[in-house]
Every structure is written in structure tokens, then in C-alpha cells.
Amino acid sequence: MPSFSHFFETLVSNKGLFIDAMLLTLKLTAVSILFGIIIGLFFALLKISRSKILSFISDAYVYLVRGTPLIVQIFILYFGISGIFLIPDFWAAALALAFHNGAYIAEIFRGTIQSIDKGQMEAGRSLGMSKGLAMRRIILPQAFRRALPPLGNQFIIGLKDSSLAAFISMNELFNVATTLGSNNFDEMTYLLIVAVYYLVLVALLTIIVRLFENRLAVSDR
């Protein structure tokens, strides 16, 4: 184990490199969560649609994503996409992560949409709303609120999973830590530093999600 003073000195002296890496990690996470939410909502709506085919497509997507390791998906998308047309490495990694997160988010949304009392849809319809309008105005806002705690959890997983982008040479936190560690023959120090960075990021994410939850809980008060 490195001494505390050595750990601290290394932490401070490599601040710049780690902060750049952290920004990349944050960008990867933000993009993959944002697209993951869009993909997730889309497949959740497919799943609850009355069409058997659409519902099957959603099942198949979720099964494929949950049934294979994320690193395999990242490699397939990375080599697959860049073999067909050139996209920047960042987008290959971000889309792979979004595609992966999307499946779990789809399941979260499906569950919370179905947990809304069916009287809510009936009340909307009885007022003359179309199914789509009632979904948009009545069901989804309530489902989003219920989805926040499990979504927060998924965001944390997504943040940590972004470390796998290191394997397609993204200079995000984990990659920087292992590279610096092996260059300096001091792996442990750099791994502990990167662990601290992740802990801080997760703490911040937790706080942000909680703020959102409190804001949306206004109707309970």
C-alpha cells in the first residue's frame, strides 16, 4: 500500500490529467444516459403497445443486451461500426453504452408505466383524450417520477460502466489510471486515486437525483 503522503502528492500532481479524464468520463456518461433514456422510453412503449410484433422486438432487444457482456457489446459495436463507416471513437463508445443502458432503462420505464393505476388512463380517455395524449399528459409524467429512484441507480451503474470504454482506447478515468500506474510502476496508487474520483462522482450523481426526486415530490406534500 502507498503511504498517505505519497498518495496525496500523486493525487495533486496528476490533477490535470485526471480532470481531463474525468470530463471525458462525464461526457460519455451524460451522452449514454441521455440516449439511453430515449432508447429506453422507445422500447418501453413498444413493449406495452398492443402489437405483438412490436412487443416482441422490444423483448428481443432487452434479451440481447442483458444476455451478453457489456464489453462484448462495446467491441462488436466498435469494430462493427467503424468497419462500415467511420465514426469517432467517442461516439462508438457512447452509443454502445447508450444501447446497453437503454435496455435496462426500458425495463424500468415499462415497470413504472404499468404500475400507474389503470383508472388514470380511463379518466383521461373519458375526458375525450386520445390514447397518445393521455399517455403523454397523464401516464408518463407519473411514471417518470416513479422511475427516478431506479433510474438513479442505473445512472450510477452507467457511470461506472463507462470505464469499459478504456478498452477501445478512450482516455477516460480508468484508462488514465492504469496507463499512469504502469508507466510509473505504481499501479496501486493510481487505482486508489481513480477510485476516489469515482466515489466523488457517484456522490454528486446521487445528490442530483435526490434533488430531482424532491422537486417532483411536490404533489405529495
Next chain:
Amino acid sequence: MTTREMIKIENLNKSFGDLHVLKNINLEVFESDVVCLIGASGSGKSTLLRCLNFLEKKDNGNIIIEGEEITRSTHDINEIRQKVGMVFQHFNLFPHMTVLENIIEAPVHVKKVSKQEAIEEAKVLLSKVGLGDKADVYPSKLSGGQKQRVAIARALAMKPDIMLFDEPTSALDPELVGEVLATMKELAEDGMTMVVVTHEMGFAREVADWIIYMNDGMIIEKGHPEEFFENPKEERTREFLSTTQLK
């Protein structure tokens, strides 16, 4: 002067799987009529009401609203529903919206009334149901009786020609039933056409123009309250009334 026929049902049938819940129902409701549907649980009265609002799909038979036979292929059901308001047993207020937002939601987003106009009308409706001071409160803060009165105001905001009530007081604490019934009575006095599924015999007797007793998916007896309660013709009606009078 002949009054307008608002609802006419001809030979309506509805089954849930093997369960035949509505058997050849025939019914007419004229303008400003208050019709109370009574009967034991499972007799089909709620299903009948829900068929009128197309929340349940009929198997066969005709539903004629204001002189037009309504089917899903000839009519936009969403437009018909704007003419037929519905109040539910469990209120079904939108919990993520304030009372005012609940009421203006459909006028603004379905009827495309301007928000300002909708708010003004909503405030009038709220004071009519005695909740003028609750506009900015969320439903979770209201008592059951208040929730149901908001639900009535919400349905009225679409200016329906007909109001359907599906056991509107069954989920309420006994001391809150009165305020909802009073609101409904006022509505009846204003001339609203109403079909009410209820277990409140006192209300039915006092407010209804017609009482319809249903049993086992069939209409057993229909009559004006006086003769219906004093002099029921059918044996099954008499049996049912004797059980309710024990309460």
C-alpha cells in the same frame, strides 16, 4: 313538447370470456332525466355504464347517443366522450396536477380552449361544487368527498350533455357521502341528464326520475321512484329492496 332522447340502447350484450354480464339490455334516457341503476354487485350495472362511455367494448347491440348510432368505425369515440362525462368510484384525479390543472387539462388539450378562458370557467365550476378555495392544492391534500367534487367539476368542464356516475360515493367515509350527493342533486336540478350507478337508496328515491333494478345482467324492473319503492312489481325487486332496507 317532446323531450329529446339522449341515450337509447337496443339489445346490448357483453361478455367477459364465458361470463355473460349484460343480456339483451334495452334502455332509453331522455333529456334532463336522472336514471339510477341499482342492484347487487356483479349485476352488470357498472359494465352497462362503462359501455355507454365505450370504456368497455360491447359484443353486439346498438348504442344511440343523441339520435346517432355510435360505432367505432363510424364515429370518433374521443369526440363522443366529450359529450358524455364520467365520474368514477375512485375519483381518478390526476395526482401530479393541482385541482385547477386537473379541471383545465381536457378543455385546454382536447377542446383547445385558451388557457385563460379554461381557468375562468374552472374557477366558476369550483365554486359551484363548493371548493373555490382549493384551486392550487394537490389532490393528495383533499378529503374523499372533496376529491369526488373536483372529479365532478373536471367532467363538467368539458360541458357534457350527459353525465355518468359509477358508484360515486362507494369509496367515501359515511360522513362525506352527503356533500357529494348534494352536488349531484344540484346538478340534477340544473337539468343535467344523468345516469347514476348507486347503492344510495335515499338519493335514488329523492332525486331519480327513473329507477332501474338490474340482476344477473338483465333489467328486471324500471319505474318511477314512488311506485318502484312502494309497490315493486317483481318478486326479485322486492327481495332486493328488503335486503337493502335492513341497512
